[in-house]
Amino acid sequence: MTIPATTATAPVPPATIDLRPVGRGRVVTAYRWEITKLAAQARTRATLAVCLVAPFVFVVLLDRQDRLPKDTLYGRWVHASGFATPLMILGFAAQWVFPLLTSLVAGDIFASEDQHGTWKTILTRSHSRTQIFWAKTLAAATFATLVLTVLALSCLAAGVLLVGHQPLESLSGTLLPSGRTAGLVLAAWASALPPLLGFTALGIMLSVLTRSSPMGIVGPIVLGLVMQLYAFLNGADTIRHLLLVTPFDAWHGLLAAHPYYGPLRDGTLVSVGYILICLAVAYTALRRRDITGG
C-alpha cells in the first residue's frame, strides 16, 4: 500500500504580522521585570555605589594636592568653592565617563539575552518584541538618569560638605551667590541628560546590532572619544555641532554673567536626533532578526 503524501489544503492568505499598537500594560510589566533584573546584577549596584562614593574620594584626594587641575574648567577653583567640584567633574565626565556609565547597561541590555540564549524564554511568555524593546529601552534610560542624578547630587554634596559653599566665579568673571550657584550646578548637570540618553540609545543600537556585550559597552566610549578627538582637532564647525559630545558643553551658557541657551537648545535637538535614529535602527533590527537560535 502507498501512503500518499500530505494533501494540500485550499489556499489561504498569508498570516499577518502584528502591527497593532503596543500593549502598554505589558510594557509596564516587562519594564518592572527588566528593572528587577538590573537590580539583581552586581555590576549595576556597583556602578551606582561608585557614583555615590567616588566624588567624595575625589574631593579628599584633590584636597591633599597642592597642584590644582588648572587646565580643566573650574579646576583652579576647587579649593576655593565647593561648587567648583561638581562643575569640574561634569566637564571631565563628558569625555568618557558618561558614555561608559550608560553603556554599562545600555550596551549589554539586549546583547545579554543573546549571550544567555534567553530571547526565547522571554518571547514565549506573551510578550512581543516591541513590548520587550520598549521595556528594555526605558530601563536603560532609567538607569542612565539614575546614574546622572546620583553622581550630580554626590558631587554637589562632596563639594559643599568637604570644601564649603563659598560663592563661585562665573565664566564671565563675576561672582555668583551660593544659593543661585547650587541651582545652576544642578541645571548644568541636568543639561547632560539629553546627550547621555543619546549615548544610551547608541549603546542600545550597538547591543542589538552586534549581539555582543563588549561591543555594546566599548562601542559608545570609542565613538565618544573619536568625536572628542574630532572636536579637539577643530574639524568643520557644522559637523562639530552635530557630534553627540558637543551638547555636554552646553551648560557653559548657564554659567555666564548673561546666560545664553542656544547651545542647550541645539544640543537637545542633536541628542534627540541621535536617540531617534539609533532607536529606529535598533527597533527595526530587533523586529527583523532571527532569534530562533537564541
Place this chain on the structure above:
Amino acid sequence: MAVGVPAVEASGLVKRFGGLIAVDHVDLRVDVGEVYGILGPNGAGKTTFLRMLFGLIRPDAGTLRVFGRTWGDAGPSMLDGVAGFIESPRFYPYLSGRRNLDLLAGLDGGGADSRIDEVLDVVDLAGRAGDKVGGYSFGMRQRLGVAASLLRDPQLLVLDEPANGLDPAGIRDMRALVTRLAAGGLTVLLSSHNMDEVEEICDNVTIMRTGRVVYHGSINQLRAQAPDPSHRLVTSDDAQALRLGADHPAVSVSAHPDGGLALRAQPADADAYILALGQAGVAVRALHLEVAPLESLFFMLTESDPAAGFDVPAQTQPDTLTGATS
C-alpha cells in the same frame, strides 16, 4: 475559552526558509486534555512548527490557532494560557533557580510568584532552588524549564524534545513528570524524535517528514498497524534454523547482515518458532529485539521516498494509515 475549541489548530501551514520548505501544508488539531506528540527525525519541521506556535516566526501561508486565537488577531495574547520551551530552556546563569523563576513570574504577572514553591516541588528542584543555574546539570535545567512553564498555570504545555540530552534516569524522570502533569488534565503538545517516548506518553501523534505530515492518528491505531518486531537471532546451527523457518509461514527468517539470522514475527509466532528450534536440537544462543514495531513503522514512514508515497509492507497495510492530513 469556548467549549469545543481545540487547543491548537493548524490549517495549511507553510513556512519557507529561502528555497527550503520547512513546514509544508501541515494540518493538525490538538484537542483540550489531549497529550499529543509530534514525531519526526531531525529536520522534519517539528521545531519550526513550534516556533510558529509561539509566534517566534510567522507562517508564510495557512493559519495557526491557539485556543481559537491567531497571532494576527491577538498578538502576544495568543500565548495566554500557553507555556513551554523550544529546544533547551535557557535561564540567567548568574542567578539562582528560584531567582530566575521570580523574574519570570514578574514578567508573567497574575500572581505567578505565589506558585514558585509549588512548581519547584513538582519538578523536584526545591532542594537546589537556591543554587545558581550556571551550576545546574542539563537535566536540572530541563526540569527548571518545566517549572518555569508551570508558573504560567498553563492550559497547554508545549515541550520540544524534553528528554533530549538527558541521561537514562533523567529521561525516566522527565517522562514520569510529563505523564503526571497530563494526568492532571493539562493539554500537552510534545515534539520528539523518539518513538518510545511518544508511545509512552501520548494519546495521539502526528509524524512529520521533511516538513510534511505522513501520519496522524492515535497511538493505538499506529500500534495496530505496526509491522512485526524485528530480532537478531543467533543459534547453534543457523542453516538448520533457516530451513525450519520455511515451515513457519507466520515468521520471516533471513540471514542477518551482521551474522546470525534476522527474525521478524509477532511474539506468539516467534515463540512457536523458537520452541520448534529447541525440539529440532538447535540451541538459541541469543535473541535481541532490534527494532520495536512502532519504531519500525516510524522508519518506514520517515525514510521512504516521499515523491512516490510511503510504501508499507503488505502485512501491515492499515486502512487508516493514509498519511493525509485530513
